[in-house]
Amino acid sequence: MxxxxxxxxxxxxxxxxxxxxxxxxxxxxxxxxxxxxxxxxxxxxxxxxxxxxxxxxxxxxxxxxxxxxxxxxxxxxxxxYKDEAGEVGNRLVGTLRPGSAVTAGDGTVTVTRRADGDFSVRAEVNGRTQVFQFDTGASSVVLTAENAAAIGISPAENEFAIRVSTANGIAMAAPIYLDSMTIGTITERRVSALVSRRGALSGNLLGMTFLDRLASYEVRGDRLVLRPAR
Known part of the structure; x- marks a missing residue:
């Protein structure tokens, strides 16, 4: 050659x-x-x-x-096939780590149910990670006093003036506003919330002051599906 x-x-x-x-x-x-x-x-x-x-x-x-x-x-x-591979990976993460928010291409956020049957939702509140129990019976997002203090929110004693019904009975709570609350790619700002008295609740509640801002939410089998408002 x-x-x-x-x-x-x-x-x-x-x-x-x-x-x-x-x-x-x-x-x-x-x-x-x-x-x-x-x-x-x-x-x-x-x-x-x-x-x-x-x-x-x-x-x-x-x-x-x-x-x-x-x-x-x-x-x-x-x-x-990067988009399809990304969605498969996100679903796998959601299955292996219940509570983690998995975002689809259309912006829908999905959370997988825990083994005990509850939806434990990981969210960022004012930039700090908090875990919430999905609860449509709660009229408001509620933080325990301990978790609120962890992100720098400590209402004065005289601010606990709102009566709320909990699994342990009636408790007093303080009204606050959260600068931002993010689940997956869904972010809402100036979210009205409550801080319960110390010891009144065992965990945070994801209530209607956040859920009502969404386009929709639904429980589909073992998945909680959140759709952002457009």
Missing amino acids: MYAALAILLGIVAFLVLSDGSSTVAGLEKDQLARLAFSGTLLTVFIAGFWHRFREQMGTNLKALLIWAALAVALVAGYA
Whole structure:
């Protein structure tokens, strides 16, 4: 292959030297034809050298070539189906870690039910992670006094002036506003909430002052589906 390329190059050079005064050959300028011949010869020599080395360890090199080809196909397939792969990954995370918010391409957020049957929803309140129990019976988002203090909210004693009904009976709570509350990709700002007295509740409640801001919410089997308002 290499010798044939050199012979072709020499033939073209001889043709250019012995040709008449015409400035073009087969529609190409003579200098263009010379550059094309030189580039083609270099490429042929390179390929011939590569093939010679490749042939010395054919089995090993073929295996490496197939591995690289498989990786290339996997990368192309991953890019082509990146959205579908992302959704599958998110669903897997939601199943393995109940309470984690999984966001679909349309902005819908899904939370998987815990093994005990409750929906434990992870949310960011004022930038800090808190866990809430989904409760449509709660008229408001409610934070325990302990969890509120963890994010820097500590109402004064005289602010606990609202009576709320809890599983343990009637308790007093303090009204507050949350700067932001985020579940998955759904963020609501200036959310009205309550802080219960210390010891009145065992956990936070995801109530209607957040849920009413959504376009819709529903329980579908073992999944809680939240749709953001447009």
